[in-house]
Amino acid sequence: MKALSVEQSILDGEKELKELFKYVETDTKSLKAYDMEEEIFSRIMRIGLAVMKCCFAEKGTGDAGAESVLDNRTVLRKESALRGRCYFSVFGEIKVPRTYCSQPQNLLL
Numbered sequence: 001m002k003a004l005s006v007e008q009s010i011l012d013g014e015k016e017l018k019e020l021f022k023y024v025e026t027d028t029k030s031l032k033a034y035d036m037e038e039e040i041f042s043r044i045m046r047i048g049l050a051v052m053k054c055c056f057a058e059k060g061t062g063d064a065g066a067e068s069v070l071d072n073r074t075v076l077r078k079e080s081a082l083r084g085r086c087y088f089s090v091f092g093e094i095k096v097p098r099t100y101c102s103q104p105q106n107l108l109l
Contacts, residue, residue, distance in 0.1 A: 013050030
């Protein structure tokens, strides 16, 4: 899983915003108010989702280095791949890439 990109999130949000105004300029003339409102709301939710992704991208993946040491002196090593953690926003579900650490497995011979 790749980390979220601030730049890509902004581009996605800008694209959705442009498409919203294009929709209002061209497609709403013959629609009833309820139908317009429903479509506008749906598009605003997508813009909000892009903004939330940008916020998570700004925070990063939580990478604290190659190792983390717990209070009990247990050493956890960073895993090489990011894992997705689901966040349920009012704008929709976001799979947030997170860094994970694990305790090395002791092999018994």
